[in-house]
Amino acid sequence: MLKVNNLKVNYGMIEAIKDVSFEINQGEIIALIGANGAGKTTIMHAISGLIKPVSGSIMLNGQDITKIQAHEIVRKHLIQVPERRRVFASQSVEENLQLGAFTRKDKVEIAKDMEMVYARFPRLKERYKQLAGTLSGGEQQMLAMGRALMSKPEILILDEPSMGLAPLLVAEIFSIIKDINKSGTTVLLVEQNAKMALKIADRAYVLETGNIVVTGTGEELINSDEIKKAYLGG
Amino acid sequence: MKKFKLKKIDNKKKTFLYIFMIVVIYAIVMALTSAGIINRYYNGILITVCINLILVVSLNLTTGYLGQLTLGHAGFMAIGAYAAAYFSKTFMTIPQPFSFIIALLIGGVMAMIAGLIIGVPALRLKGDYLAIITLGFGEVIKTILLSMAIIGGAKGYIGIPRVTTFTSAYVFVIITIVFVCLLIKSRHGRAIISISEDEIASEASGINIVKYKIMAFAFAAFFAGIAGGIYAHYMGIIEPKTFGFNKSIEILVMVVLGGMGSINGAVIATIAITILPEMLRSLSQYRTLMYAVTLIGVMLYKYDPRVQVLMCKAKMFCAKINPFKRKEAK
Numbered sequence: 001m002l003k004v005n006n007l008k009v010n011y012g013m014i015e016a017i018k019d020v021s022f023e024i025n026q027g028e029i030i031a032l033i034g035a036n037g038a039g040k041t042t043i044m045h046a047i048s049g050l051i052k053p054v055s056g057s058i059m060l061n062g063q064d065i066t067k068i069q070a071h072e073i074v075r076k077h078l079i080q081v082p083e084r085r086r087v088f089a090s091q092s093v094e095e096n097l098q099l100g101a102f103t104r105k106d107k108v109e110i111a112k113d114m115e116m117v118y119a120r121f122p123r124l125k126e127r128y129k130q131l132a133g134t135l136s137g138g139e140q141q142m143l144a145m146g147r148a149l150m151s152k153p154e155i156l157i158l159d160e161p162s163m164g165l166a167p168l169l170v171a172e173i174f175s176i177i178k179d180i181n182k183s184g185t186t187v188l189l190v191e192q193n194a195k196m197a198l199k200i201a202d203r204a205y206v207l208e209t210g211n212i213v214v215t216g217t218g219e220e221l222i223n224s225d226e227i228k229k230a231y232l233g234g
Numbered sequence: 235m236k237k238f239k240l241k242k243i244d245n246k247k248k249t250f251l252y253i254f255m256i257v258v259i260y261a262i263v264m265a266l267t268s269a270g271i272i273n274r275y276y277n278g279i280l281i282t283v284c285i286n287l288i289l290v291v292s293l294n295l296t297t298g299y300l301g302q303l304t305l306g307h308a309g310f311m312a313i314g315a316y317a318a319a320y321f322s323k324t325f326m327t328i329p330q331p332f333s334f335i336i337a338l339l340i341g342g343v344m345a346m347i348a349g350l351i352i353g354v355p356a357l358r359l360k361g362d363y364l365a366i367i368t369l370g371f372g373e374v375i376k377t378i379l380l381s382m383a384i385i386g387g388a389k390g391y392i393g394i395p396r397v398t399t400f401t402s403a404y405v406f407v408i409i410t411i412v413f414v415c416l417l418i419k420s421r422h423g424r425a426i427i428s429i430s431e432d433e434i435a436s437e438a439s440g441i442n443i444v445k446y447k448i449m450a451f452a453f454a455a456f457f458a459g460i461a462g463g464i465y466a467h468y469m470g471i472i473e474p475k476t477f478g479f480n481k482s483i484e485i486l487v488m489v490v491l492g493g494m495g496s497i498n499g500a501v502i503a504t505i506a507i508t509i510l511p512e513m514l515r516s517l518s519q520y521r522t523l524m525y526a527v528t529l530i531g532v533m534l535y536k537y538d539p540r541v542q543v544l545m546c547k548a549k550m551f552c553a554k555i556n557p558f559k560r561k562e563a564k
């Protein structure tokens with residue numbers, strides 16, 4: 001469904017991504033794990049069209065999207081939940097969700113999806129009038145995910161959804177991600193919390209300073225000694 | 235469903251209140267004028283207030299709502315002023331008020347074209363290039379006008395028909411404010427505000443940020459051009475030096491003081507800053523100094539919690555009396 005071939009991304013002189021290839025099939029949950037600065041966010045941004053790679057291609061359903069602008073990629077139902085949530089702080093929860101549906105015109109369907117998001121995140125429903133900036137970190141993560149769902153994603157890419165959340169909430173967020181996947185959305189998940197990510201992932205890739213070094217099924221990686229040492233704390 | 239209806243009536247009431255206010259203010263000014271209490275001098279101040287209101291409300295679109303700092307708003311005003319004046323002087327035979335209206339529109343459109351010419355390349359770049367580019371633009375326009383003899387050069391462009399009245403200026407203020415309010419309330423306006431909050435999140439939500447930046451910038455230039463035309467037809471003579479950096483900063487100060495992205499605040503700040511120096515004539519030589527101090531003060535104390543509480547209260551108050559407010563409970 002999504003195929004990244006020999007991706008290379010620079011920030012000025014810095015080579016952030018050297019040569020990365022990976023692939024996501026329909027219906028999968030793929031985890032991309034790696035330490036700070038490995039280049040995970042950079043890959044996410046390249047896929048979403050937020051930065052242009054130096055070389056390589058990103059194929060979505062057979063079409064090269066490397067040259068397509070970010071807001072056009074959203075219309076292809078490839079949606080990103082960015083790192084650190086990035087909710088629209090001075091707008092209400094409901095307005096944030098409406099902005100998620102910015103590319104859509106079908107009012108009836110939007111209203112239905114709004115109900116669907118509220119059903120998935122009851123806490124957002126309770127606070128629909130509250131300004132997004134005043135939500136707790138966990139609630140903001142839910143809002144960012146809800147906003148992405150409003151764009152009707154076929155592929156949802158999540159950049160560190162567990163960042164800064166208490167363990168209980170992390171578990172909740174991950175079970176929601178699994179639910180979203182079960183209802184037919186393909187998921188690409190970037191995480192530092194490797195244990196949680198590998199648990200729900202069908203397959204995973206490990207990224208180290210701009211290169212993919214290990215790949216395998218979630219189960220394989222979680223049991224590999226190398227990974228245990230480096231990312232799972234022994 | 236019921237709640238939704240209630241909200242509508244509520245908004246209607248407020249809109250009605252605003253229309254009522256617009257009419258009452260106009261009626262009072264007219265009555266005072268015919269009673270002779272508003273003389274030529276006061277009339278001039280009122281027209282200046284109107285011109286500044288158009289400038290400030292339009293700059294508020296780019297700097298307040300879109301969050302892009304621009305330092306050359308007076309440059310667009312200059313283009314509008316000269317283009318409108320040139321039209322009026324060339325086609326003296328067209329009857330009023332048509333000639334005046336066409337002149338203003340031409341001024342607005344020319345300013346908008348200039349806005350597109352500098353906005354399209356500047357706004358495509360990521361980063362804060364706009365401030366520098368608009369700063370340069372304002373000065374370049376001034377220099378070009380100084381060197382053009384057919385429109386008077388440094389001596390000024392004279393003999394422009396003095397057809398601006400309080401009524402015409404007032405009408406254009408209302409048009410500007412209503413346009414900006416409706417734009418901000420619309421889906422496009424939401425996009426513009428979202429861009430100011432977070433560009434990456436906006437793009438990730440499918441908002442074409444370059445398009446909306448250019449749109450807001452071009453509209454702001456259009457209204458600055460209109461304001462320039464009104465100014466030219468009020469003064470009868472225009473000089474390039476009027477439209478320099480100082481004028482741009484003056485407009486910016488009013489936007490900043492008005493609490494960026496608030497129409498009510500901008501209106502109050504404009505009226506205060508335009509009228510105060512007139513009343514304190516002896517202080518007028520310190521005008522620019524006062525602007526500088528004000529701007530520095532705002533920057534320094536913007537993040538002071540006490541000031542923020544105050545601003546919050548002021549915003550809440552403004553929101554209460556605003557018929558176009560965005561954040562309406564549903």
Ligand SMILES: Nc1ncnc2c1ncn2[C@@H]1O[C@H](COP(=O)(O)OP(=O)(O)OP(=O)(O)O)[C@@H](O)[C@H]1O
Pocket residue numbers: 011014016034035036037038039040041042043083192
């Ligand atoms: N805008 C930028 N300009 C210059 N260098 C950048 C920029 N953004 C990221 N980098 C560099 O690129 C490399 C990869 O960064 P990236 O944000 O993709 O890492 P990451 O894997 O997402 O890390 P983290 O887990 O901390 O979020 C880092 O060395 C970083 O310093």
Ligand SMILES: [Mg+2]
Pocket residue numbers: 040041042083159
């Ligand atoms: Mg990152």
